[in-house]
Amino acid sequence: MDLFDAATTDSRGTPRSGPASPLAVRMRPVSLDEIAGQQHLLEPGSPLRRLIEPAGSGAGRAAPSSVILWGPPGTGKTTLAYLVATASGRRFVELSAVTAGVKDVRQVIEDARRRLATGGDETVLFIDEVHRFSKSQQDALLPSVENRWVTLVAATTENPSFSVNSPLLSRSLLLTLQPLTSEHVRELVRRAVADPRGLDGSVTLADEAEEHLVRLAGGDARKALTILEAAAGAALSDPVADQATGPGDTGPGEGADDGAPGIPVVGLATVERAVDVAAVRYDRDGDQHYDVISAFIKSIRGSDVDAALHYLARMVAAGEDPRFIARRLVISAAEDVGLADPSALQTAVAAAQAVQLIGMPEGRIVLAEAVVHLATAPKSNAAYLGIDAALADVRAGRVGTVPMHLRDAHYAGADRLGHGKEYRYAHDWPHAVAPQQYLPDELDGRRYYTPSDRGFERQVTERLQRIRAILAEDGA
Numbered sequence: 413m414d415l416f417d418a419a420t421t422d423s424r425g426t427p428r429s430g431p432a433s434p435l436a437v438r439m440r441p442v443s444l445d446e447i448a449g450q451q452h453l454l455e456p457g458s459p460l461r462r463l464i465e466p467a468g469s470g471a472g473r474a475a476p477s478s479v480i481l482w483g484p485p486g487t488g489k490t491t492l493a494y495l496v497a498t499a500s501g502r503r504f505v506e507l508s509a510v511t512a513g514v515k516d517v518r519q520v521i522e523d524a525r526r527r528l529a530t531g532g533d534e535t536v537l538f539i540d541e542v543h544r545f546s547k548s549q550q551d552a553l554l555p556s557v558e559n560r561w562v563t564l565v566a567a568t569t570e571n572p573s574f575s576v577n578s579p580l581l582s583r584s585l586l587l588t589l590q591p592l593t594s595e596h597v598r599e600l601v602r603r604a605v606a607d608p609r610g611l612d613g614s615v616t617l618a619d620e621a622e623e624h625l626v627r628l629a630g631g632d633a634r635k636a637l638t639i640l641e642a643a644a645g646a647a648l649s650d651p652v653a654d655q656a657t658g659p660g661d662t663g664p665g666e667g668a669d670d671g672a673p674g675i676p677v678v679g680l681a682t683v684e685r686a687v688d689v690a691a692v693r694y695d696r697d698g699d700q701h702y703d704v705i706s707a708f709i710k711s712i713r714g715s716d717v718d719a720a721l722h723y724l725a726r727m728v729a730a731g732e733d734p735r736f737i738a739r740r741l742v743i744s745a746a747e748d749v750g751l752a753d754p755s756a757l758q759t760a761v762a763a764a765q766a767v768q769l770i771g772m773p774e775g776r777i778v779l780a781e782a783v784v785h786l787a788t789a790p791k792s793n794a795a796y797l798g799i800d801a802a803l804a805d806v807r808a809g810r811v812g813t814v815p816m817h818l819r820d821a822h823y824a825g826a827d828r829l830g831h832g833k834e835y836r837y838a839h840d841w842p843h844a845v846a847p848q849q850y851l852p853d854e855l856d857g858r859r860y861y862t863p864s865d866r867g868f869e870r871q872v873t874e875r876l877q878r879i880r881a882i883l884a885e886d887g888a
Contacts, residue, residue, distance in 0.1 A: 435641035436634045438609045439600070441491050442498070446603075448596040448633065450488055453587055460587055463563075464495045478557045478564035480542070480581065482572050483589025484771050486632030489567035493538040496565055503533040505562075509544035514552050521556040528561060535562045542566035543575030550577045557583045571769065591631040591771065594731075598626050600633050601640055613675070615644045620680045627731035628687060630772055640678075643686040647676040709740060713748045717787035724776075724783050734775045738764035741782050752792035752867030759785045790867030798861035805855065812852025843878075847885040 441447050444454060444464060453460045463477065481489040497504035505520050524535035537556070539545070556562045557580065564584065572581055604610035605617050617625075621643070629636035708723035727737055738760070745760035763782035767775040805811070821832025836846035849856055863869040863876060 434638065435604060435610055435644075436637040439604045439607065439637055440494065441488075442495075444495065444499075447488060447491065447495075448600050449592045450492075450589055452590065453492075459585055460492065464492070464499045477560075478562075478566075478584045480566045480568065480572050480576060480584045480586050481589060482568050482570075482586065484591050484631060485569055486629070486634040486636075487589040487592055488633070489589060490538070490540065493536065493565040493567065496563065497536040497538075501533070502563065503527070503535045504538065505535055506538045506540065509539055509541040509549070512539075512549075514549050517549060517552045521552075521561055524556065524562045537562040537564050539564070539566045541568060543568040543570040543572070547577055550580050554579055554583065592633055593631070594626050597629050597631065597633060597636045598622065601625060601636055604637055604640055605644075611640075611644055615647050616675050616677045618677055618679045621678050621683045624680055624683050628683075630731050639683065639687050643678045643683045646686045647678045647682050705737075705740060708737075709744055709748075712741075712744050712783065712787045713791065715787055715791065717784055720783050720787045721780060724779060728772075728776050728779070734767045734772055734779060735764070737779055738767045738782075741779070741786060744786055745782075747796045748791055748793060749786055749789045750792040750795045750869070751872060752790035752864060752869045754868055756786050756789045790864075790869075792864040792866055792869050794861055794863050794869065801860045805858070810854060812854035814852065815849055817848065818850065843882070845879055845882045847882050850883070 444461070447454065455461065459477070460479065463479065481492060483489055493506075494504070496502070503524075505524075507516060507520065520535070520537055524537070527533060527535065539553075542550070553564060557564050566576075566584070568575060572586055601617070601622060605615065606613055617640075625636060625639050625643070628639055704723055704726055708720060708727070711717075711719035711723060724737065728734070742757070742760040742764055745757040749756040759782050763778045766778045770778070816830050817833055817835040819829075819831040821827065821835075827833075836848045838844045838846045840846070851858060861876075863872045865873060
């Protein structure tokens, strides 16, 4: 059930929060100025801003159109739909794709048509989780979108390219919402503590508690405010609960220098009890960040899959950017696993792409699979050592000149210079290995790559020995 369901509505059907509404509903932005993040969609003159701004507020305001809002949970999709209706004075109707059927959709559309025909208000139809609609349900929306009987605002957390029918997608403006940053969530939390619509200064939020709350939210504004409301309720019902502090707990007033006498402090212990999730001692900008990621990579390198999963869990629970974790896995696959298992790099790259596509919390599964693969794979840093050894020679000036027979011979005059003379085309030789010198004279015989005897590189070792033996022949 959407949070709007707990609120009352006005004569146009627009949600209106009451004192008993959840904090996330009461703090829903009522103007563009209150929206945190998504500035890329709200630049002056942008399609969404023209759709939201009241008629006459800007020159050349676009006629009502239909939009599909794609983004992670708690990033403002429902809020934007609400603003499209309220700012322009349109009627607001909400359907949830989880519970609504084709009959409900057609009924709303028919009602909207009658209202337009009799000079009534335009209708904004908000469909949450539109990706859950079947093909027939999505098809039922097409006439209303094409004829603009309603302004459709559809929200989805799934990629619309795969979850929304092409005809509906082609008739709508697709807008992608970005995940909220920690600072965006922090801004919303602080506003909720102070704003009369929210907690109205009835509690003070300690710094460490705020940090834990922001981490738990994971960029989801609705989740952050729900946690805050639970913690504030606990503090107000038992204002001395935070007096009993344990190791690492923040007691009343600690980290909250602006706390006023007589006002309960929501400390770290209160937040932990309210959501039953202990704070992970992990500072993304401090030593803990570097210590944990170091232990994570070293556990993978050391083939301790259980330790690697433990450190992965610590980072995920602390709200570490999953893209950062995925990038480190790609590096580990190349540096530590290498050609002992060439598929490890494929797994790591696929994990990085998947995390980017699906986000969290499901991304944790993808990351875990990559961690298990890398930790249990045979290890070799031979390629890593090889490129570093080659770079060391180059940086030391040991480069030499390219052998004459390997130089480019595809331009006029190259033959006269001797370029390409006596070059041996590899495919003309047995095993496609032509015996000739490839390195410059100064480096002839230099070895950079020494494969290990582990995993796939055991096969590479045998083949490389045969290749190097052929290359060493004079070819006469």
